Amino acid sequence: MDKMLKYKQEYVVTLKDINLRYSGEKGEVNALQNINLDIEEGEFICALGPSGCGKSTLLKIIAGLLKPSQGEAKMDGEPIDGPDWHRGVVFQSPTLYPWLNVQDNVAFGLKMRKFPKNEIEELTNKYLELVGLKGSEKHKPYELSGGMKQRASLARVLANKPRMILMDEPFGALDALTRQNMQTLIRKIWTKTENTVFLITHDVDEALALATRIIVMSSRPGKILKEFNMDFTYHISDGSKENPRYTPKYMGIREEILKIINCQNEELRFS
Structure with missing residues (x-):
């Protein structure tokens, strides 16, 4: 009970005054600067920005794969200190073990955490069905299409029942139709x-169709330039006759985001 109360009182993730610098071939690189972000339970946040702006770096800090040079990254009020199953990561390239079939890939994390065999089977079947891979359990990764591989990767993350799902351009390599199906x-x-989701994308329409909040980042050093709160995803999912993609509100936010990103790209060209 105390833990549940804590979740309600705290943000899932808080980033305070995050800076990240590293040494590159041409000297020190300032990748992120003064990032402040509070992520609430159940939010779907999409991060947009020009290439090289630090979106993936930010995701890796939340995942615990990188430590900031300055600032605090916390989950449920506790410092993020390394990777943790509470924060499941789905990358653009599916990270499936090629020698394992789909079922064993999805079950892998549960086996490492020494779940009982019957619970592993139950959770594996549940999430394979949820992502639409029932019937493909015994297939090896090389037998799957790109979309199926990403669904298997997603099922593997979900089976661990994380509090937060981090997705680094998970649909970027997919064809347009498969990408739309994956968004759905x-x-x-x-x-x-009701997971909390943090997704990186280059596609403004993808962000608008999925997010409850969009953060737009600047060119390096990456800063959060503007945030947009929205509810288009709810109207897309409820089967409403009016497609929100064609509403003045949607088009207005879309144009504003594109203008910000294009301005950043212009600055990069002439810098």
């Missing part, structure tokens, strides 16, 4: 599981 799937999963 992740929205359905987010609605069903």
